[in-house]
Every structure is written in structure tokens, then in C-alpha cells.
Amino acid sequence: MLRPRDLVVVGASAGGVEALSAFAGGLPGDLPASVLVVLHLPPGAVSALPAILARSGPLPVREAEDGEPMERSCIYTAPPDRHLLVEDGVMRLSRGPTENGHRPAIDALFRSAARAFGSAVTGVVLSGSLDDGVNGLELIKTRGGRAVVQDPGEAVFPSMPENALARVEADFVLPAKEMGGVLADYVREHVDPAEADPMPIIDEVELHVARSGDGAEAGIPEVVDVSEPSGLACPDCDGVLFSLDDRGNRYRCRVGHAWTAQALFERQTLDIEHALWAALRALEEQRDLAARMARDATDRGFPLVADRYQRHREESAHAVSVLRRFLYSGVGVAGAGVQDTSA
Structure with missing residues (x-):
């Protein structure tokens, strides 16, 4: 009609x-x-x-x-x-x-x-x-x-x-x-x-997931039934992502979070950078704590203990310097991410 x-x-x-x-x-x-x-x-x-x-x-x-x-x-x-x-x-x-x-x-x-x-x-x-x-x-x-x-x-x-x-x-x-x-x-x-041509089963499954909880029809397969594990993790829930096409452009996890390759790459970039900043903070705190412990050992007359904590302080300070240069360089994780050049 x-x-x-x-x-x-x-x-x-x-x-x-x-x-x-x-x-x-x-x-x-x-x-x-x-x-x-x-x-x-x-x-x-x-x-x-x-x-x-x-x-x-x-x-x-x-x-x-x-x-x-x-x-x-x-x-x-x-x-x-x-x-x-x-x-x-x-x-x-x-x-x-x-x-x-x-x-x-x-x-x-x-x-x-x-x-x-x-x-x-x-x-x-x-x-x-x-x-x-x-x-x-x-x-x-x-x-x-x-x-x-x-x-x-x-x-x-x-x-x-x-x-x-x-x-x-x-x-x-x-x-x-x-x-x-x-x-x-x-x-x-x-x-x-x-x-119109029939809907591909993958798209039927994706539509079913989007409608979850809203009376979607029974009988539609689950994502895990029509796709293969990709070896990648979902940034939202840490579950396994399943590849929805043979080009590696579309992914969904078991509970339904969906990602295209571009969006997943950008989210991974942000997560990695966040983890590196957290590592930088932890290293700076470890450096400062080691310095306090070295001073305390010196004050209490334990030079060997003081030397050990002083070495820890120097190692942490070196790691802080290297990681800070990397994060501030603009050519590391953030620079390698998918950026919109019109921004």
C-alpha cells in the first residue's frame, strides 16, 4: 500500500x-x-x-x-x-x-x-x-x-x-x-x-535493547546470541563488548551499552588520561610521604632507614617529573585521542 x-x-x-x-x-x-x-x-x-x-x-x-x-x-x-x-x-x-x-x-x-x-x-x-x-x-x-x-x-x-x-x-x-x-x-x-528489505537481525536486537523495559516483544535474541566477544571492555560497566559487525565499527555489552569504534576510542583515551592523572597524584603523595618518613628516621637516629626512604622519595620524584612532562606535552594520550579539529 x-x-x-x-x-x-x-x-x-x-x-x-x-x-x-x-x-x-x-x-x-x-x-x-x-x-x-x-x-x-x-x-x-x-x-x-x-x-x-x-x-x-x-x-x-x-x-x-x-x-x-x-x-x-x-x-x-x-x-x-x-x-x-x-x-x-x-x-x-x-x-x-x-x-x-x-x-x-x-x-x-x-x-x-x-x-x-x-x-x-x-x-x-x-x-x-x-x-x-x-x-x-x-x-x-x-x-x-x-x-x-x-x-x-x-x-x-x-x-x-x-x-x-x-x-x-x-x-x-x-x-x-x-x-x-x-x-x-x-x-x-x-x-x-x-x-523494504527485512531488518538485519543485529539491528532488531539493538532496537530490542533500546526498548528494554517498555514492553518490547519476546523472542528477540540477546546480544550474546548473535555476536562474538571482541576482547574489549565496556567503559560503562567493565563487561565484555561484543562485536556487532565484521568491520569492528559497532559494539555492545551484555547489559546493552552500545559503542561505535570512534566513540569507544575517545572514551578509552579519556579513561587512560584520568588514570594517568590519578597515578601522578599518587606518586606525588608517595614522594612527600617518603620525605616525611626519611626526616623522621633521621630525627630518631636511624640513618639506614632514612637512606631507604630518601631513595624512595627520589624514585617517586623522578617518576613524577617524567609523567608530568608526558601529560603536559600535548602529544601523549590526549594528543593521540580522537579530537574534533573544528573545536
């Missing part, structure tokens, strides 16, 4: 408020489609995004509510600390595991939209760091949907658009404010969602 492409899903991260404001400003006021938006937000935040986007363009903007039907000519935003998903024509909010450290996650929305709407969905990737949303956009294209990506040259943070373009054949690459006209044309296209 033919239907219009009347669902638009949008993902943004760093620099996303500016991009989303331009995007909303370019949408026609009579756009016959529902627009669902995920912007990465800290868990405890109170989102001002609906108010910002309502001032930026002609469409009404509301924060999504669980079980709410989607209306056309309306923008819905994901609330903080909830995945925004699409299921049976309504929006669902979930506290499923984080993806790349984020909840809401762009991939979770895109994945659910691709499953529920097939070829009748258009995915939009805007400014952001790393590569959240890339796998979901790839799935949207695989199932016959459209892909629109912000011009990286316009994005405040171009990494997310660049990664999307490296993996997905986008239908259009445009400045955010020029996307409205393209989307208005897409909505006039009629497609048969039933003709």
Missing part, C-alpha cells in the same frame, strides 16, 4: 542548536510530515530546545510524550535521559542503555524509524562530533528511505556529517536552512513500506 514519506527523523550533537534552529527556520509551515528530533543532552538538563525551535520556524514544537500519536506539521523533540523511538504510529520514550554514552541517542531513533516506516522515512544528520547516527542513517537507506546530510563546511562541528557521508550515499548534502524545500518534495513521493 502506497503512502507518502511523512516521517522525518533528525539527529544533532555538538553545534546542534544552531543547526537545528536553521533547519526549523527553513521548513514550510504546511509540511505534511512529522519531524522527530534528537539532540544529545546531559541527563539532568531541562531542555529549552522546544522553545528555541518554536521561535526559529513556523511549525509548532513539543517535547515528545510516551504513547503520543505523531501529528503532521509538527516537530517533536526527545526529552533528556530518554531514548525517543517510533512504534506502531506512536512515539515511545525509553530508559534503555546508553549508546556512545548518550540517552537520547540518534541511532536509537533512526533504527526504530527505519523498522516502523521502512522507505517512508527520511533521516537527517546535522552538526556533531564523532559518528552517532551514522549506523541508523545507513539502515534508513538500506530500507529504501532518504538520507539528507548537512554540508560539513557549514557545520560548527563537521565530524558527524563527514562520517555520515563516508558511510552513506546521501541523497542531498545541504546547508541546514535549505533542507526544508527538499523535504517538502520528499513528502510528495509515495512509496510502499512493505517493499
Whole structure:
């Protein structure tokens, strides 16, 4: 049965408020489609995004509510600390595991939209760091949907658009404010969602995990049943990460935390640097304690004990000097990490 492409899903991260404001400003006021938006937000935040986007363009903007039907000519935003998903024509909010450290996650929305709407969905990737949303956009294209990506040259943070373009054949690459006209044309296209290719089992499993605790259907395999251990550990829970593709780009742990290779590498970099700073602090404390113990041994007339603690002090002081130079050099762990050069 033919239907219009009347669902638009949008993902943004760093620099996303500016991009989303331009995007909303370019949408026609009579756009016959529902627009669902995920912007990465800290868990405890109170989102001002609906108010910002309502001032930026002609469409009404509301924060999504669980079980709410989607209306056309309306923008819905994901609330903080909830995945925004699409299921049976309504929006669902979930506290499923984080993806790349984020909840809401762009991939979770895109994945659910691709499953529920097939070829009748258009995915939009805007400014952001790393590569959240890339796998979901790839799935949207695989199932016959459209892909629109912000011009990286316009994005405040171009990494997310660049990664999307490296993996997905986008239908259009445009400045955010020029996307409205393209989307208005897409909505006039009629497609048969039933003709979409079946969802890969891995994506079904990931969608099931994102919906965990919210009445997700039984019978879906667990991550451990459809993937192999990667030999890597999850930064969130220290559990084994399982590789979800043969390219080593996607990982999930047993309890559901999801990581792309880029996000995992950056998180490992931060964790290593944190550990090195903790080691520096411990070495400085050991140096100072050894000096006190050497003085105390000298005062009590134990020169051999004093000499031993003095050697400990000198060894710790040398280690402090080496580690401090490494951390301050800018070419060590932090310099080797995945950095957004536009920052």
C-alpha cells in the first residue's frame, strides 16, 4: 500500500542548536510530515530546545510524550535521559542503555524509524562530533528511505556529517536552512513500506535493547546470541563488548551499552588520561610521604632507614617529573585521542 514519506527523523550533537534552529527556520509551515528530533543532552538538563525551535520556524514544537500519536506539521523533540523511538504510529520514550554514552541517542531513533516506516522515512544528520547516527542513517537507506546530510563546511562541528557521508550515499548534502524545500518534495513521493528489505537481525536486537523495559516483544535474541566477544571492555560497566559487525565499527555489552569504534576510542583515551592523572597524584603523595618518613628516621637516629626512604622519595620524584612532562606535552594520550579539529 502506497503512502507518502511523512516521517522525518533528525539527529544533532555538538553545534546542534544552531543547526537545528536553521533547519526549523527553513521548513514550510504546511509540511505534511512529522519531524522527530534528537539532540544529545546531559541527563539532568531541562531542555529549552522546544522553545528555541518554536521561535526559529513556523511549525509548532513539543517535547515528545510516551504513547503520543505523531501529528503532521509538527516537530517533536526527545526529552533528556530518554531514548525517543517510533512504534506502531506512536512515539515511545525509553530508559534503555546508553549508546556512545548518550540517552537520547540518534541511532536509537533512526533504527526504530527505519523498522516502523521502512522507505517512508527520511533521516537527517546535522552538526556533531564523532559518528552517532551514522549506523541508523545507513539502515534508513538500506530500507529504501532518504538520507539528507548537512554540508560539513557549514557545520560548527563537521565530524558527524563527514562520517555520515563516508558511510552513506546521501541523497542531498545541504546547508541546514535549505533542507526544508527538499523535504517538502520528499513528502510528495509515495512509496510502499512493505517493499523494504527485512531488518538485519543485529539491528532488531539493538532496537530490542533500546526498548528494554517498555514492553518490547519476546523472542528477540540477546546480544550474546548473535555476536562474538571482541576482547574489549565496556567503559560503562567493565563487561565484555561484543562485536556487532565484521568491520569492528559497532559494539555492545551484555547489559546493552552500545559503542561505535570512534566513540569507544575517545572514551578509552579519556579513561587512560584520568588514570594517568590519578597515578601522578599518587606518586606525588608517595614522594612527600617518603620525605616525611626519611626526616623522621633521621630525627630518631636511624640513618639506614632514612637512606631507604630518601631513595624512595627520589624514585617517586623522578617518576613524577617524567609523567608530568608526558601529560603536559600535548602529544601523549590526549594528543593521540580522537579530537574534533573544528573545536
